[in-house]
Structures are given as C-alpha cells and as structure tokens.
Amino acid sequence: MLLTWLYVPGDRPDRFAKALASGADAVIVDLEDAVSAGHKAYARDAVAEFLAGPHPVPVQVRINDLTAAESAADLAMLTQVSGVGGVRLPKVESAEQVTAVAAAVDAPLHCLIESAQGVEAAYAIATAHPAVASIGLGEADLRSDLGAGDDTALLWPRGRVVVAARAARLPSPAMSVYANVSDLDGLAASCRAGRDMGFVGRAAIHPRQLPVIVEAFRPGPDEVDRAQTLLAALDAAQLRDQGTAVLADGRFADRAMVDAARRTIELAGRFGS
Structure with a gap:
C-alpha cells in the first residue's frame, strides 16, 4: 500500500x-x-x-x-x-x-x-x-x-x-x-x-x-490497537473469513470493517503508528 x-x-x-x-x-x-x-x-x-x-x-x-x-x-x-x-x-x-x-x-x-x-x-x-x-x-x-x-x-x-x-x-x-x-x-x-x-x-x-x-x-496507536483487537477476536471465534459476525462481547463486525482493520495493520507495518 x-x-x-x-x-x-x-x-x-x-x-x-x-x-x-x-x-x-x-x-x-x-x-x-x-x-x-x-x-x-x-x-x-x-x-x-x-x-x-x-x-x-x-x-x-x-x-x-x-x-x-x-x-x-x-x-x-x-x-x-x-x-x-x-x-x-x-x-x-x-x-x-x-x-x-x-x-x-x-x-x-x-x-x-x-x-x-x-x-x-x-x-x-x-x-x-x-x-x-x-x-x-x-x-x-x-x-x-x-x-x-x-x-x-x-x-x-x-x-x-x-x-x-x-x-x-x-x-x-x-x-x-x-x-x-x-x-x-x-x-x-x-x-x-x-x-x-x-x-x-x-x-x-x-x-x-x-x-x-x-x-x-498513518494510523495512530489507538487505531492499531482497535484493529488488532478486532482481528484477534474474529480469529478466536474463527469468524475472520465470514461476511459478518457478532463477537462474544456483542460487537458486530462486517466485511468492510475487517478490510479496514487489515488496511490499518498494513499501514502500521509500513509506516509505524
């Protein structure tokens, strides 16, 4: 990116x-x-x-x-x-x-x-x-x-x-x-x-x-933390590849949110946070 x-x-x-x-x-x-x-x-x-x-x-x-x-x-x-x-x-x-x-x-x-x-x-x-x-x-x-x-x-x-x-x-x-x-x-x-x-x-x-x-x-530390938390929760629930998901804490996550989280992690990896 x-x-x-x-x-x-x-x-x-x-x-x-x-x-x-x-x-x-x-x-x-x-x-x-x-x-x-x-x-x-x-x-x-x-x-x-x-x-x-x-x-x-x-x-x-x-x-x-x-x-x-x-x-x-x-x-x-x-x-x-x-x-x-x-x-x-x-x-x-x-x-x-x-x-x-x-x-x-x-x-x-x-x-x-x-x-x-x-x-x-x-x-x-x-x-x-x-x-x-x-x-x-x-x-x-x-x-x-x-x-x-x-x-x-x-x-x-x-x-x-x-x-x-x-x-x-x-x-x-x-x-x-x-x-x-x-x-x-x-x-x-x-x-x-x-x-x-x-x-x-x-x-x-x-x-x-x-x-x-x-x-x-480039994303700030709070943005990176939120993205990592979202992706970790999806992985824990084995839901990352589904179109939409409701996490254990009640949060709703859809494909657009997952894609945005991935972009945030990618940007942080390249440019820091």
Missing part, C-alpha cells in the same frame, strides 16, 4: 535521481502540465531513457491530455520501453478513453478526473477495463471547470470519487496535490480532512510535503 507519490517534470532529468531518493513510495514523471509545449519531445526522450534504468520505487508516467496530439506520441514512447510502473491519464471523461489506452499500453492505468463530465462518469471510468488500478481527482482543473472559489464545491466530487473507487473494488483514492509547498500546516489539515472522507495517501509536488502526508495518513 502506497501513501506518497512525488511528481517530477519530465524535462528535468537532473531531478529524476533526487525524486527516487526522496522517500516517496512512487515517482510520477510528468509529460503534461509541468512541461511547456516546446519541451514535449525532449521530455519524452528524457523519460524514455530514465525508464530504461533500475528504480528503487515504482515510476509512473503522466501523459498528455488524451484529446491532445502529444498523447499519441507519449503512448508510442511507452510501448517501446520497459520499467513503466503505471500510466497516469489526465482529464479522463469516459470509459471509452480508458479502453483505448488499455489497448495501446500494457501497464496499470491511473485515471485522473478533472471535469464535471468526468465526475459524472466516475464509476464507468473505474470499471472500464481490468487495467484500471486507481481513480482520483485533478482538483485544480476541476475547480476551473466548476468555477469554484473554494473547497466547498469539491466536497461532493471528492465523495463521489471515493464511492466510485470502492464500488469498483479499487483502492481508496489518493488526494490531489496541495499546491502551496510552503504551507505545511495547511497541507496537514487538508490531509486530515481527506482522510476523514475516505482518501488514503496523497500526491506531492515537493519532497518537503512527503513527511507531512505520511504523518497525516
């Missing part, structure tokens, strides 16, 4: 090794927003060379908007290289877009929903193809599309994406990037709010954001 993803511009190969060593669980090399129009071809070549080498963490590639001509060149490059840990698809609005990419590239697909149309199609996108590994929001573009002045307008889209991901049996979505790299207190508060909504982990645009994200999302 991953908690942090660090974006790095595809036309800055001098930053690739630093991104790998940043402590992020995965690195996303960006061919889209972080690369100017005149640097697209250079970025593709730099990313292709980078992908050929060994990596200590998964490396994903965010390609250009699927409606833009550059995306075809991005996909062509990805078919010629190994070492692709996943492909990030920006501005996805339909299942058909996902299936077209899945036919072209053999890699896990991570779909970013960045428009009202995409939000409406969230479940269809999440279930479009077995290659879909996650869905999430691109909140900067979504704010623009909605004409939203603050986060209030994003509450429903955030909830929609969380529900769509879980209904499709995908991992809980990660949060979108927090654009102010100096406001670590604001990042922490935003992460806590996202965690309460069902998000797990967050993408970052600067290494200094990574420890804040981990601290916000």
Whole structure:
C-alpha cells in the first residue's frame, strides 16, 4: 500500500535521481502540465531513457491530455520501453478513453478526473477495463471547470470519487496535490480532512510535503490497537473469513470493517503508528 507519490517534470532529468531518493513510495514523471509545449519531445526522450534504468520505487508516467496530439506520441514512447510502473491519464471523461489506452499500453492505468463530465462518469471510468488500478481527482482543473472559489464545491466530487473507487473494488483514492509547498500546516489539515472522507495517501509536488502526508495518513496507536483487537477476536471465534459476525462481547463486525482493520495493520507495518 502506497501513501506518497512525488511528481517530477519530465524535462528535468537532473531531478529524476533526487525524486527516487526522496522517500516517496512512487515517482510520477510528468509529460503534461509541468512541461511547456516546446519541451514535449525532449521530455519524452528524457523519460524514455530514465525508464530504461533500475528504480528503487515504482515510476509512473503522466501523459498528455488524451484529446491532445502529444498523447499519441507519449503512448508510442511507452510501448517501446520497459520499467513503466503505471500510466497516469489526465482529464479522463469516459470509459471509452480508458479502453483505448488499455489497448495501446500494457501497464496499470491511473485515471485522473478533472471535469464535471468526468465526475459524472466516475464509476464507468473505474470499471472500464481490468487495467484500471486507481481513480482520483485533478482538483485544480476541476475547480476551473466548476468555477469554484473554494473547497466547498469539491466536497461532493471528492465523495463521489471515493464511492466510485470502492464500488469498483479499487483502492481508496489518493488526494490531489496541495499546491502551496510552503504551507505545511495547511497541507496537514487538508490531509486530515481527506482522510476523514475516505482518501488514503496523497500526491506531492515537493519532497518537503512527503513527511507531512505520511504523518497525516498513518494510523495512530489507538487505531492499531482497535484493529488488532478486532482481528484477534474474529480469529478466536474463527469468524475472520465470514461476511459478518457478532463477537462474544456483542460487537458486530462486517466485511468492510475487517478490510479496514487489515488496511490499518498494513499501514502500521509500513509506516509505524
């Protein structure tokens, strides 16, 4: 289970090794927003060379908007290289877009929903193809599309994406990037709010954001104790693999609670508590 993803511009190969060593669980090399129009071809070549080498963490590639001509060149490059840990698809609005990419590239697909149309199609996108590994929001573009002045307008889209991901049996979505790299207190508060909504982990645009994200999302000692107690009680009653169970102390446990407890233990094992 991953908690942090660090974006790095595809036309800055001098930053690739630093991104790998940043402590992020995965690195996303960006061919889209972080690369100017005149640097697209250079970025593709730099990313292709980078992908050929060994990596200590998964490396994903965010390609250009699927409606833009550059995306075809991005996909062509990805078919010629190994070492692709996943492909990030920006501005996805339909299942058909996902299936077209899945036919072209053999890699896990991570779909970013960045428009009202995409939000409406969230479940269809999440279930479009077995290659879909996650869905999430691109909140900067979504704010623009909605004409939203603050986060209030994003509450429903955030909830929609969380529900769509879980209904499709995908991992809980990660949060979108927090654009102010100096406001670590604001990042922490935003992460806590996202965690309460069902998000797990967050993408970052600067290494200094990574420890804040981990601290916000890793389970606390009380959460770990509750999870361990629940799983131990189920094991004692030989009920862990049943759909629902009533424990000896009268507590009710269902499959969702058991899955959540397992996720808590897994996160605690990786990131501490």
